[in-house]
Amino acid sequence: MATGVIVVMVIIALLAPLIAPSDPIAQPDIIGLKNLAPSLGHPFGTDSYSRDILSRCIYGARISLTVAALATAIAVTFGTLYGAIAGFVGGAVDTVLMRFVDAALAIPRVLLLIAILALWNGLPLWLLIVVLGATGWFGLSRMVRAQVLSLRELDFVAAARAVGATGPRILLRHILPNVLPTVIVAATLGIGHVIILEAGLSYLGLGVQPPSASWGSIIQDGADQIGTAWWISLFPGLLIVTTAIACNSLGDALRAAFDPRESAVMMAELDA
Amino acid sequence: MTAAPTDMPLLDVTHLSKSFPARQRFLRRDAADIRAVNDVSFAIDRGETLGVVGESGCGKTTMGRSILRLIEPTSGSVVFDGIDVATLHGSALRKMRRRMQVVFQDPFSSLNPRMTVGAAVREGILIHHLAEGREADKRVKVLFEEVGLNPAYASRYPHEFSGGQRQRIGVARALSVEPEMIVCDEPVSALDVSVQAQVINLLQDLQRDRGLTYLFIAHDLSVVQHIADRVAVMYLGRIVEIASSYDLYSNPIMPYTQALLSAVPRPKPGRQTARIVLQGEPPSPANPPPGCVFYPRCSHPLKDQDCTRVVPPLEEKTPTHFAACIKQPTTMAAR
Amino acid sequence: MTEPLLAVSDLRTYFHDGGAVARAVDGVSFDIARGETVAVVGESGSGKSVTALSILRLIRTPGRIEPASSMMFEGRELLALSESEMREIRGNRIAMIFQEPMSALNPVLTVGEQIAEVVRVHTDASRHEAWERAIEMLALAGMSAPRERASEYPHQLSGGMRQRVMIAMALVLRPALLIADEPTTALDVTIQAQILELLQRLQQQFGMAVLLITHDLGVVAEVADRVVVMYGGEVVETGTAATVLRAPHHPYTEGLMSAMPRLDQRTERLVTIPGVVPPSTAWPSGCRFRDRCSYAWERCEVEHPPLYAVGENHESRCHIAVEPLRRAEPHIPLAARVGADQ
Numbered sequence: 001m002a003t004g005v006i007v008v009m010v011i012i013a014l015l016a017p018l019i020a021p022s023d024p025i026a027q028p029d030i031i032g033l034k035n036l037a038p039s040l041g042h043p044f045g046t047d048s049y050s051r052d053i054l055s056r057c058i059y060g061a062r063i064s065l066t067v068a069a070l071a072t073a074i075a076v077t078f079g080t081l082y083g084a085i086a087g088f089v090g091g092a093v094d095t096v097l098m099r100f101v102d103a104a105l106a107i108p109r110v111l112l113l114i115a116i117l118a119l120w121n122g123l124p125l126w127l128l129i130v131v132l133g134a135t136g137w138f139g140l141s142r143m144v145r146a147q148v149l150s151l152r153e154l155d156f157v158a159a160a161r162a163v164g165a166t167g168p169r170i171l172l173r174h175i176l177p178n179v180l181p182t183v184i185v186a187a188t189l190g191i192g193h194v195i196i197l198e199a200g201l202s203y204l205g206l207g208v209q210p211p212s213a214s215w216g217s218i219i220q221d222g223a224d225q226i227g228t229a230w231w232i233s234l235f236p237g238l239l240i241v242t243t244a245i246a247c248n249s250l251g252d253a254l255r256a257a258f259d260p261r262e263s264a265v266m267m268a269e270l271d272a
Numbered sequence: 273m274t275a276a277p278t279d280m281p282l283l284d285v286t287h288l289s290k291s292f293p294a295r296q297r298f299l300r301r302d303a304a305d306i307r308a309v310n311d312v313s314f315a316i317d318r319g320e321t322l323g324v325v326g327e328s329g330c331g332k333t334t335m336g337r338s339i340l341r342l343i344e345p346t347s348g349s350v351v352f353d354g355i356d357v358a359t360l361h362g363s364a365l366r367k368m369r370r371r372m373q374v375v376f377q378d379p380f381s382s383l384n385p386r387m388t389v390g391a392a393v394r395e396g397i398l399i400h401h402l403a404e405g406r407e408a409d410k411r412v413k414v415l416f417e418e419v420g421l422n423p424a425y426a427s428r429y430p431h432e433f434s435g436g437q438r439q440r441i442g443v444a445r446a447l448s449v450e451p452e453m454i455v456c457d458e459p460v461s462a463l464d465v466s467v468q469a470q471v472i473n474l475l476q477d478l479q480r481d482r483g484l485t486y487l488f489i490a491h492d493l494s495v496v497q498h499i500a501d502r503v504a505v506m507y508l509g510r511i512v513e514i515a516s517s518y519d520l521y522s523n524p525i526m527p528y529t530q531a532l533l534s535a536v537p538r539p540k541p542g543r544q545t546a547r548i549v550l551q552g553e554p555p556s557p558a559n560p561p562p563g564c565v566f567y568p569r570c571s572h573p574l575k576d577q578d579c580t581r582v583v584p585p586l587e588e589k590t591p592t593h594f595a596a597c598i599k600q601p602t603t604m605a606a607r
Numbered sequence: 608m609t610e611p612l613l614a615v616s617d618l619r620t621y622f623h624d625g626g627a628v629a630r631a632v633d634g635v636s637f638d639i640a641r642g643e644t645v646a647v648v649g650e651s652g653s654g655k656s657v658t659a660l661s662i663l664r665l666i667r668t669p670g671r672i673e674p675a676s677s678m679m680f681e682g683r684e685l686l687a688l689s690e691s692e693m694r695e696i697r698g699n700r701i702a703m704i705f706q707e708p709m710s711a712l713n714p715v716l717t718v719g720e721q722i723a724e725v726v727r728v729h730t731d732a733s734r735h736e737a738w739e740r741a742i743e744m745l746a747l748a749g750m751s752a753p754r755e756r757a758s759e760y761p762h763q764l765s766g767g768m769r770q771r772v773m774i775a776m777a778l779v780l781r782p783a784l785l786i787a788d789e790p791t792t793a794l795d796v797t798i799q800a801q802i803l804e805l806l807q808r809l810q811q812q813f814g815m816a817v818l819l820i821t822h823d824l825g826v827v828a829e830v831a832d833r834v835v836v837m838y839g840g841e842v843v844e845t846g847t848a849a850t851v852l853r854a855p856h857h858p859y860t861e862g863l864m865s866a867m868p869r870l871d872q873r874t875e876r877l878v879t880i881p882g883v884v885p886p887s888t889a890w891p892s893g894c895r896f897r898d899r900c901s902y903a904w905e906r907c908e909v910e911h912p913p914l915y916a917v918g919e920n921h922e923s924r925c926h927i928a929v930e931p932l933r934r935a936e937p938h939i940p941l942a943a944r945v946g947a948d949q
Contacts, residue, residue, distance in 0.1 A: 155382035156392075158342050159442070162374045163396030163449055164366035173395075177386040327795035328766075434883055464650035465822060466880035469866035473877055491795065498868035498877065521870065535800035537825030538871050539864065541849040549804055550797045553765050 002253065005246035009239075013061040020055040025211045027051060035229040045231035047221055056213050057236050063214040064240075067129055068194040074133025076140060076187045083144030084179065088152060088171050098145065104138045110200070117206040128207060132194055140186045147179050181258035185251050192247030199240050215240050280354065281315035282453060282485050283339070288312045288348035290331075290338045294558055306558045308334040310509035312348070313586075318452070321479065321486040323500030323517065325493055325532070329554060331509040332489045336455045339487070340374055341365060352453070370400050373446035377458035379438035383430035389441045390416075390426025396449040415444040419474060436467035443474065453485040461492060472499060493536050497521050505529050508565040509557055511586060515593035525595035527572045527602075564597070574599040611638035612783055612816050613662070613680045619673035620654075620661045627888035631657040631670070633840035639784065644810065644817040646831035646848065648824065648863075652884040654840040655820050659786050662818070663703055664693050681783065699729045702777035706789035708769035712761040718772045719745070719757025722779050729780055740779060747812075748775040749805050767798035774805065781813050788820040803829055824867060828852055833920075836860050839895030840887055842914065846921035856923035858900045882942025894926070901937040902927060 012019060033050035036042055044053035086097040116131055117123060151157065152175060160170050199216030201207035208214040215236040222232025290309040309331045316322045326332045338345040341357060350357040352372060360368055376382035383392060390412050397408045413423040419440040430438060439459060446454050460468040476499065478484060490496050496503055497517055504514040505526065513526040524530045531548040550569050555561055561568055563580035584596040616636040622629040632654040639645050649655040660666055662678060664685065678685040705711045713721055722741035726732050745753035748771040761769055770790065777785055791799035807830055810817055819831060827834055827848055834851045836844040844857040855861045865878035882899045885891055894912050897903040906926050915928035927933050
């Protein structure tokens with residue numbers, strides 16, 4: 001079910017030009033077609049510039065999902081490597097790396113993001129992605145480090161060293177594959193989280209800049225007319241909630257599937 | 273690298289010690305370092321099996337891992353075929369590792385759950401460029417057959433195997449790099465009796481066919497008696513007695529060895545000999561008693577304050593039978 | 608003959624987990640007399656631990672004790688009792704100790720509190736009386752300075768000490784039956800000797816019966832009056848410890864005896880039992896041991912052997928009892944021929 005929702009969202013985003021009934025930024029009749037309630041012609045209604053909300057939401061999926069996927073990819077890659085190196089090398093390196101993470105975790109992420117983003121005017125999209133990614137890896141790096149610490153004490157790691165495997169080889173072939181389930185679960189949960197975060201930032205005007213629209217910025221468009229034209233904010237809001245719930249339940253499902261007792265079976269099937 | 277003279281032991285361990293820093297408690301560090309292995313010396317000849325027995329916490333596993341440099345020894349030397357392993361680094365150490373392998377106790381944690389068992393066995397072959405591609409696969413197949421596993425299973429994952437089968441895979445992995453010596457760290461203690469016998473027989477067959485040298489660590493005295501040529505008894509980080517298997521089991525000198533042997537339940541109804549039940553438990557290796565470490569639990573009729581003054585050296589009591597006791601040996605029957 | 612303390616008859620504990628039914632315990636019967644020690648011997652997968660848990664009715668879903676089973680204890684049918692009546696019996700009339708005392712003790716309560724708790728649950732003793740009984744029991748279990756030890760937490764004790772605490776907790780109410788599931792397997796041999804001695808001493812002092820679950824035939828020889836050998840969820844041999852160990856009848860018991868390296872006998876090569884225990888979802892037809900047996904013949908494939916009487920109080924589930932000449936013709940077992948990979 002959760003997977004289905006996510007797959008549908010991704011397909012919509014990929015095929016946006018084919019699916020969307022009209023151009024998301026076209027303003028056909030700014031007076032006559034302004035703030036129309038949902039109807040057959042405009043299932044999600046129109047906004048104050050007479051733009052079709054459905055089309056905007058479909059194109060918005062592209063931006064929201066891209067931002068979330070790429071930012072999470074950055075966070076997960078970096079967090080995994082950072083945590084793995086700290087845990088595997090140990091000693092002073094570990095102490096320094098982890099103290100930095102402790103410090104970073106002491107600052108609320110939203111505050112940090114607002115502070116960084118407020119410095120820019122007209123933030124390019126790629127920079128938004130980088131900033132979201134760069135602030136999203138702290139917790140994961142701690143989780144990965146803890147796992148690496150316990151994995152590296154296991155006998156199969158000692159056996160690999162005993163046959164002459166080098167440090168990098170042990171890390172890549174023996175330790176990281178065993179951390180993978182944690183990382184996949186964290187990534188799935190992370191995507192849901194970033195979608196909401198990006199929406200929040202866009203709502204504050206710090207995220208995606210007009211005229212491109214993400215779900216968050218569409219909500220913002222309708223924010224001051226919520227009493228009269230509720231549909232502008234409602235539909236993108238529903239999409240955000242649906243996608244986030246889908247990501248979270250998929251993450252939980254994966255967590256259960258990766259349970260240590262079944263993990264080996266699961267991975268065997270994935271590899272086969 | 274020159275060939276060592278043949279009368280030299282394959283492995284010569286002298287004054288090997290390993291200390292672990294005491295665990296730090298919050299804001300205080302009061303305990304002394306834990307001396308897990310304390311001034312241990314012994315040698316193993318090529319083709320020989322030296323058994324090491326002792327109870328949990330006696331340091332036998334740490335000793336085995338220190339010899340392999342899986343743990344860095346604190347001091348002492350480990351000379352393998354004329355080369356001091358303790359001073360090697362980088363690629364020289366990795367080359368040396370090819371010659372000394374290990375088989376672990378736990379059949380579950382000793383195999384990577386995310387790697388096929390074939391890949392686990394192939395890894396060493398690839399690392400040491402013993403073979404590539406198809407040739408490597410062929411070697412894996414031969415190894416599987418050698419340890420009594422169906423080669424078709426090479427593409428399976430560890431969870432699909434029983435404990436005994438996993439131990440066979442662990443043995444195949446060790447053999448993959450063509451070692452001369454294998455440290456067997458409790459290789460059969462997690463197995464059921466019938467499976468244990470299968471693995472013991474396999475290890476003996478391999479030794480015969482390949483001329484392997486074993487350092488066989490175990491807590492089960494019967495298993496060690498069965499497989500070892502010579503046996504060392506460890507207590508609180510030290511070797512307290514070392515002799516040929518026959519001498520040690522038929523005429524143990526150290527009171528500790530005597531108690532250990534008498535404690536083993538024998539599957540024979542109506543036992544004849546009285547059991548020496550040791551009182552108390554081994555002291556902490558962080559705080560060993562002065563002098564003879566066994567003194568507090570010793571039941572030797574002649575034990576006295578002298579025992580607490582000096583650490584008894586490992587002395588040759590009868591030819592090739594060494595024991596660390598300053599008192600005149602008594603036999604088990606005499607007590 | 609007086610009525611036994613516990614009479615287990617035709618006990619079947621099956622696990623219904625979706626697919627095939629796992630018949631972990633499949634028609635087990637045995638008696639325990641008051642004050643007697645009975646050892647249940649077997650390897651992993653034999654059903655010995657499930658048998659122990661079944662007696663205390665501690666089987667959880669998807670496991671189930673099948674309807675035709677019966678367990679008469681002190682004249683009452685355990686399977687007919689309500690859950691609250693059963694709770695009255697557990698820890699009070701029948702107690703149990705486990706292989707790993709650490710997981711059976713609560714880490715956040717002192718050991719004295721845990722023992723006193725048992726007393727307070729089953730009697731109307733006051734808090735103070737319960738505490739005093741806990742200390743008295745710790746002393747009986749061979750703990751030095753029991754008053755101080757009672758205030759310690761499980762993690763402060765060594766493995767041997769924890770096992771003494773477990774024993775004190777199990778025996779504080781003087782149960783009629785103690786079920787000991789591999790009580791010394793996790794312990795060193797010198798500590799094992801101490802614990803076995805303690806168990807025997809307390810058994811005599813309290814006059815209780817002990818059901819000892821173990822894989823170690825050496826331990827059996829030390830403490831057991833009678834032995835029940837299990838294989839494939841069934842009893843395959845039963846008799847006095849002396850008889851079974853001296854002259855095992857069933858090929859499985861015989862195999863176990865010769866697969867063990869022994870201090871009192873030197874052998875060049877151990878005899879092995881080839882193959883592994885089959886899964887409990889698919890016991891072989893006929894004799895469950897036949898593929899691993901060196902004597903098996905056609906009859907073993909088709910006819911499930913009953914427990915034959917092979918001597919005084921000695922029974923064995925092997926057709927060799929009626930065709931003794933088969934023992935003279937050993938051959939390589941099937942499991943060794945087809946599956947060298949086992």
